[in-house]
Amino acid sequence: MSNNMEMPARERLHHSLSVQTGDAADPAWKISRPATSRWPFTAQDISPLAWWRTLPSNLLRDAEHLLVIDTLDTICVMDRHDEVATALRGDPAVAVGVALSLLPIHEVTLTVDIAMTALLRCALGGDATAAIVVANLLHRIELDHPFATELSASWCTRAASHSREGAGRVLQNSDLNASLLLDMGDCHEEVGA
DSSP states (O other): OOSOOOOOHHHHHHHHHHHHHTOSSOGGGOOOOOTTOOOSOOGGGSOGGGGGGTSOGGGOOHHHHHHHHHHHHTOOOOSSOHHHHHHHTTOHHHHHHHHHHTOSOOSOOHHHHHHHHHHHHHHHTTOHHHHHHHHHHHHHSOOSSSOHHHHHHHHHHHHHHHHHHHHHHHHHTSOOOHHHHHHHHHHHHHHHO
16 A cells, blocks of 8 residues: 555645644644733634634634634535525625524524634635624623623724725625624724723
């Protein structure tokens, strides 16, 4: 048997992460993070499906974005929910719609984690609207820790850095929840604080 077998796509993605993070031994656990981070949670200790509700945007960089994509690529949609499959593949408008369709969210379930991770994928990919929706939904969901405000502010900051005007224009021209538009002002206030 030859040792030159083709590495499966999933392993190739993780292998490429090892180049970015500098350790080929176990790249999935060597995710980038600032050495002086005081945030109580780390990406290494939490499933990528929970990052949206536990890690601020500044701790989610390119390596984490690739792991989010890889995680979502392993999820199969069992029902005929084409919009969920489209959201998982990274369509920002559909991901926003899927996340908002879950409102009101009374508890964080696997379905919520998957939908919000699809939204996270878009926000990490540079979509300002997705980042604003993540920020707003973090205010609406009761989390099992006291850091929702800080998490929300981090996503507001990320959205502002991508395009303050562009995100507002997209939200104003859509059929999104009216209260979400009102919360944009809160988002801008958090960024300014």
